[in-house]
Each structure stands twice: as C-alpha cells, then as structure tokens.
Amino acid sequence: MTGELGQLALCLALALSLVQAFAGFTGASRGNVRVMAMGRGAALGSFVFIALAFFTLMFAYVTSDFSVQVVAENSHTAKPLIYKISGVWGNHEGSMILWLLILGVYSAAIAMTQPTDNTANAELGSRALGVQALIAIAFLVFVLLTSDPFGRLYPPPFEGNGLNPLLQDPGLAFHPPLLYLGYVGLSAAFSFAAAALVDKRNDAAWVRRARPFAIAAWTALTLGIAAGSWWAYYTLGWGGFWFWDPVENASLMPWLVATALIHSMMATERTGAFKSWTLLLAITAFSFSLIGTFLVRSGVLNSVHSFANDPRRGLFILMILFVAITAPLTLFAWRAPKLSPGAAFDLASRETGILLNNLLLTAAAATILTGTLYPLVLDAAEGIKISVGPPYFSATVVPMFALLAVLMPLGPIFMWRRTDWRASLYKLRFAFAAAMAAMLLTLAILRPDSVLGLLAVTLGVWLIGGSVSDIARRAGSFRKLRHLPASAWTSALAHAGLGVVALGVVGATSWKSEAIQVLSPGQTMNVGGYALRLDATEQVQGPNYTADRAAITVMSNGRIITVVHPEKRSYPVEQMVTSQSSIRTTVLSDLYVVLGDSREGGGWVVRAYVNPMAPFIWLGAVVMAFAGFIALGARLAAKLRAARAGAVTASAAAE
Amino acid sequence: MKALAALIAVFFFVAQLAPGPAWWAGPQPEEDTYVVPLADPVLEARAKALQRELRCLVCQGQSIDESNAPLAADLRRLIRQQIQGGQSDNDIKSFLVARYGAFVLMKPPVRDDTFFLWFGPAMLVLVGVGVIGVIVARSRRRLGNDEESDLKLDVPEST
Numbered sequence: 001m002t003g004e005l006g007q008l009a010l011c012l013a014l015a016l017s018l019v020q021a022f023a024g025f026t027g028a029s030r031g032n033v034r035v036m037a038m039g040r041g042a043a044l045g046s047f048v049f050i051a052l053a054f055f056t057l058m059f060a061y062v063t064s065d066f067s068v069q070v071v072a073e074n075s076h077t078a079k080p081l082i083y084k085i086s087g088v089w090g091n092h093e094g095s096m097i098l099w100l101l102i103l104g105v106y107s108a109a110i111a112m113t114q115p116t117d118n119t120a121n122a123e124l125g126s127r128a129l130g131v132q133a134l135i136a137i138a139f140l141v142f143v144l145l146t147s148d149p150f151g152r153l154y155p156p157p158f159e160g161n162g163l164n165p166l167l168q169d170p171g172l173a174f175h176p177p178l179l180y181l182g183y184v185g186l187s188a189a190f191s192f193a194a195a196a197l198v199d200k201r202n203d204a205a206w207v208r209r210a211r212p213f214a215i216a217a218w219t220a221l222t223l224g225i226a227a228g229s230w231w232a233y234y235t236l237g238w239g240g241f242w243f244w245d246p247v248e249n250a251s252l253m254p255w256l257v258a259t260a261l262i263h264s265m266m267a268t269e270r271t272g273a274f275k276s277w278t279l280l281l282a283i284t285a286f287s288f289s290l291i292g293t294f295l296v297r298s299g300v301l302n303s304v305h306s307f308a309n310d311p312r313r314g315l316f317i318l319m320i321l322f323v324a325i326t327a328p329l330t331l332f333a334w335r336a337p338k339l340s341p342g343a344a345f346d347l348a349s350r351e352t353g354i355l356l357n358n359l360l361l362t363a364a365a366a367t368i369l370t371g372t373l374y375p376l377v378l379d380a381a382e383g384i385k386i387s388v389g390p391p392y393f394s395a396t397v398v399p400m401f402a403l404l405a406v407l408m409p410l411g412p413i414f415m416w417r418r419t420d421w422r423a424s425l426y427k428l429r430f431a432f433a434a435a436m437a438a439m440l441l442t443l444a445i446l447r448p449d450s451v452l453g454l455l456a457v458t459l460g461v462w463l464i465g466g467s468v469s470d471i472a473r474r475a476g477s478f479r480k481l482r483h484l485p486a487s488a489w490t491s492a493l494a495h496a497g498l499g500v501v502a503l504g505v506v507g508a509t510s511w512k513s514e515a516i517q518v519l520s521p522g523q524t525m526n527v528g529g530y531a532l533r534l535d536a537t538e539q540v541q542g543p544n545y546t547a548d549r550a551a552i553t554v555m556s557n558g559r560i561i562t563v564v565h566p567e568k569r570s571y572p573v574e575q576m577v578t579s580q581s582s583i584r585t586t587v588l589s590d591l592y593v594v595l596g597d598s599r600e601g602g603g604w605v606v607r608a609y610v611n612p613m614a615p616f617i618w619l620g621a622v623v624m625a626f627a628g629f630i631a632l633g634a635r636l637a638a639k640l641r642a643a644r645a646g647a648v649t650a651s652a653a654a655e
Numbered sequence: 656m657k658a659l660a661a662l663i664a665v666f667f668f669v670a671q672l673a674p675g676p677a678w679w680a681g682p683q684p685e686e687d688t689y690v691v692p693l694a695d696p697v698l699e700a701r702a703k704a705l706q707r708e709l710r711c712l713v714c715q716g717q718s719i720d721e722s723n724a725p726l727a728a729d730l731r732r733l734i735r736q737q738i739q740g741g742q743s744d745n746d747i748k749s750f751l752v753a754r755y756g757a758f759v760l761m762k763p764p765v766r767d768d769t770f771f772l773w774f775g776p777a778m779l780v781l782v783g784v785g786v787i788g789v790i791v792a793r794s795r796r797r798l799g800n801d802e803e804s805d806l807k808l809d810v811p812e813s814t
Contacts, residue, residue: 236721238720243716243721341794344794344798344800345794346794347791352787352791355790356787359786359787362783363779363780363783366776367775370772370776374769374772378769382768385758386758386769387759387761387763388772389716390707391761392763395762400780418798514703518689596689597688599689
C-alpha cells in the first residue's frame, strides 16, 4: 500500500506543479491576485505531496518493506535504524526524491514570503514560482519515467541486499541533505533571475528577494562540502580530504559561482551595478548544479562517488540541462542590452574588487569543469585516454585561489564607487606585518619544502589578520564591538574562515607525518612525536558486522596520553571489509591510527598519521557558514523590527 | 571445450577489472597489500611522492598511494624495486606510460591535444581581465561626466 501511496503522491505533486506553473505565469502577466494566490497554493500543495512521497519511502525503509524494489536493493533488517532512515537517499532513486523535496522546500519558502497583492514584487515572485514549478515538473517526469523509487518487487525477498558499509555512517545523515539544501537551493536565485528577465520593472528588485535564498543555499553548500570532506577524511583510512574527484568537483563548482553571486548581488543591491552580471551568475550557479546532477548520475564519469546508472537517465538529465541553460540565456541575451547600468565607479573601488573576485571564482569553476570533462571529451573525440588528477588542479586552480586570497582583505576595506587605495592599504599594515612574520617563522622553524605550503600559511594569516584588523578598526574599542553592523561581521568571519581553512589544508598536506609498520602485541612504532604501542586485539560483534578491534596506547615523551581503538569491520551481508580509523584530535592536530591486515605470526599492519591543523579545515568551513547564518539572521531581525514598527505605527494611527 | 575454458578465464579476468559497487571503491576485500617500505628514508620519500602521481588503473580515480587494490600494491612494489635499481622518477614514469598509456599519470601530458586543458584557464583569466578593463574604463568615463555635473559620491562604507 505504501508504494502505491508514494507513487500517487508523486503524480499529484506533478499535477499541482503544472497548476503552479500555469497560475504563476498567467497570474503575473494579468496582475490577477486570485490566480497568483492559486499559484502559491499549488506550490505549497505540491510541496506537501512530495513530502508525503518522501516519508512514504522512508516508512518503507524503516519497516523493511522488501516488496519495494529499492528497499530490497539497498536495505537490510539488521541495519541500524539511523541508516535505514538515511539510507533513503543513499541511492539514485531515493536521492532524487530528496532533491525534489528540497526544491519543494524552497518553492514553499518563496510562496510563504510572497506579498499577496499585485505589485511588481508580487508578480516577480509569482513568475519565480512558475519557474520553480517548471524545474519540478521536469524532474518529477524524470523520476516517474526513469527513476521511480516505488517500483514493486514480486515475490518480495525475505531479506534485502543491505547498504554499502561505507555509507553506514552518520555522515550519510548530514552530507547529502546539506549539499542538496545548497545546490538545489540555488534554483531559487535562478527562478528569480529568470522571472526578472521577463519583467522589465524588476531589474534590481529581484536581487532583494533572491539574496536571502542565495545566502541560505551558499551556507548549506559550504557545510555540505565540509561534511563530505570530513566524512571522507575519517572513513577512507588515509587522511585524505579532497581528491578533485569529479563528483566533489560537481559540488565545488556551484559553490564557487554561488560565492561570486552573493558578492555580485551585494553590488547590485547597493548601487545597481552589475545587473547583468548578477543575472548571469544566478543562471550559471544553478546551471552548474544541474551539470553536477548530470555528471553524478549519468555514468559518464569514472568516480568512486558516482551512482551507477543507465544512459537513459543521463540523456534525460542532459535534455533538462540543455533547456534550463539555453532558455534563460536566450532571454538574457535579448534583455541584457536594455538593462541600465548602475552608479559609476572608479578603478580603485569595491566594485572593481568584486569584478576581479567574480572573474577569479568563475574562472576557477570553468577550469574545474574543463579538467573534469576533458578526459571524457578527448576520449570521445580521439579515443585517447588521459587522467586529469590533483596535479592539474593544483597547477591551475590553486594559483587563482591564491590570487583571490591576496585580494580578499581589500574588499571590506575598499569603499564603494571610489576609494583612496593608499589609505586603504595602510589600514591593512598590521595584517601584512603578521603575514610576513608568519612567512618568516615558517621558513625558519618548519623549513617547508614546497613554495605552495609557505604561500598558504602566509595567505591564511593575511586573511585572518585582515578580518581582525577590519573589525578592530571599525569597532575602535571592545565596548563598541556589540554595536557593529552585521555586515561587518559577515565579511570578516567569512574571509577569516577561509584563512583558517587554508592553514588547515597546508598543515594537513605539507606537514603530515606518516608511518606504516607491522606490530606484534607489545611492539611500538613512532610517528610525528608520538609513540604507539599495540597492546592487544580482540574480536567484537556489532549489529551487522564482526570486527577486529585493536587497543593501541598513545604516548608522548614517555607519558601515556590515551588508548585508541581502530577497527577492521567485516560486513557479512554486503561482503565488504572496512576500516574504522581512530582519530585523536587536539583541535591543533589529528593523530590518525588505522588497523591494517593481520600478518602470519600474529602481527598487524598499523598505519598512523599525524595531521597538524587538519581540524582547521572543517572549523574554518563552520566559521564561514556561521557568517552566512549571521547574514540571514540580520535580515530576519530587520524584517521583524520593520514589522513591529509597522504594527506600532498602525496602532498609533488607529488611536 | 578448451575454447569454453578460455572464454570463462577471460570472463573472470575482465570481471576483475570491472568497477566495484556503485559507491566508493575504497577499502576492498583485504589481500596482502602491505608493501615493505624501503630502508633508505630518502628513497622511501621518493617512492611515496611518486605513488601520489600514479593512477590506480582498476580503481575509480584513486592514486596508487590511496588505493587498497592488489594491482596498486603491485605497482607500489614495482616502483620501489626500480628506485632501488637506480632508475630516476622520469624513467619509472616513462616505463609505466609505455605499458599503460598516459592514463596512468595523474598529471595530464602537455601536448597538442591538451593545449586547451593547460592553457585555457590562463587565457580565460587574461580575457576576463581585459573585459574588466573595458568595464572599468567605461565606468570611469561616466564617473568623469558625473563629476562634471557635480554628483556626490555619498555611498557610506559599510554594506
């Protein structure tokens, strides 16, 4: 029964999306309040039905209903509950339902923040809902035709195939939902941009509506990428956290464009500058999301991360991609020349900084796309197989990031339209001094063997120093810190956060120590200032696995610090062996211990790594996301204040 | 009968090369993938660096440094043998490329057919800087006109 209920819910969602599209567009063009209200209602209704489908699917997993094919293929009765729940999106079909759910969340949010009159603002939102509906229709048809999760399996098996043990991890509960809240959320900015292109009145007004959605999506995407990176780090057993894997790139590219978008939106909202660039970026950001969806699910790319799929699905998404990119771009080409330019600005100004910022970010995204697709294109065109791996991206994209990092502290300090650049640079003198000091210290004490590592440290300190001096200068005293506007904090925290990430990355790559040794119980190995002694190993039983568990004592300078317990788990159902690494973190560095194979004669291979500053990578991302939360919170607070003030004046007028 | 046996053998061989489960092909059924490190730490460091530049040919995009596949372990042993035999890094890379093609190198070759791959990004940035130059020049011209008509630049500093 649940399968059919879910199927019906999807069909109803599709029907309501059709209504939403029709009502959204016609209501706006006629200025008809009732039809626009129908569009809003349809958006909410469509969301409710997609949510119903989603929870129906979850119910099937939780009750281990193996008559539903995807549940049989991906679940097992002995699987822990949290993985029954999060396993809903651990495969292609289920994750498409999550995709649609998040799209519905954003559509509902647009509907609920819609004015209910027939002003230009209301018409803009109505058309935006129409565009959201078109996207939903395209993907609902895709799911119903090629990726229906509610297909039945008859006769139902007694037991399912289980979930890949690598996915049986809390990371699965967080990483995909956050990621989808991010890059599916970019659809909201896309929809508002497309809506604005149709209606001339909304040249810059759409930015005000779309900006909170763009910031929300960016924040979620930042956290989603960080969560994925951290998950890979502790699960894959060798301390790597970024591999320039095609699917990772698929999430990074929208993030880069979204970052450019929120900066460009800032300029457009402030001085009306870059209207066409902001429109283009909004369209491009979601286009990159769709490209990513295509790359991950079509099977064209070789990745540890991709869903295995048939080409029919790839072709379908490609068609959606084609329409979603060419239609708005055509609109843009038609309308862009008619957009009025914003306030004029000088060479030394924040606007120029934003232009450079956008250039570097989009060039980086374009380069990553080139590198990711090149092997495919070359293979298709000439049958030659090459690999484009991390060395390529380090050589091309990292210099762009470095250049960005140099320019970033200047942004918040440069004024709009015209700035005295000498005075501005002078304001950053402490940050510069700190960066130089860091560089010299690194050279002297750590003697790095790579220029890149040195550069990363210098830039990391430059970024953090720039933010600190910006806040210090604006506040002037500790007391005044509380009264700084939110915007000062958002830029400072976001830029500093990136600096923290840079320091984490350089520590974890350039200064990591690693040791691999065969240890018998009682033997000790040394790594990065720690001594590790294998005490004993034992067999333990988990809910759906058996494991070899080692007790390894960690010592430093003769003192015992802790005992770690890395495991090697064997999952009988899925026939896979995984390593559960033990990470002991002191926030400033990670000690990472992995239990390898057992050797004849009673010894075990033990791999240990010391990754200095690795936690900074994810802490920095959290700081950046926190900046996003502040930005959203500030807007919300301002809205509430305005509403309360409006209520006060209304009641005052009534008296 | 022999043909059938040969066919089955080929099938199994090819099946080994096929990609694993749909998701991560990381930790795989553990065979002996422990590679004894070289005694000389300088040579061992060379081997480690080289490992990161070579692709595991049966994995989904991992280097032989990261992969647990038996083939990756074999390649790790092979490069250590060759390093101890006195081969340079380039010799070893050429040896592997001759055997497996440019595919085995993580860094794509700089050739005619990878021209856009390597030089595209820089060209894009240069073009972009040019475009920005034009935009800024146009804006400055407008600014000059605005100033002539005495418009004030009164946009305050904080966003």
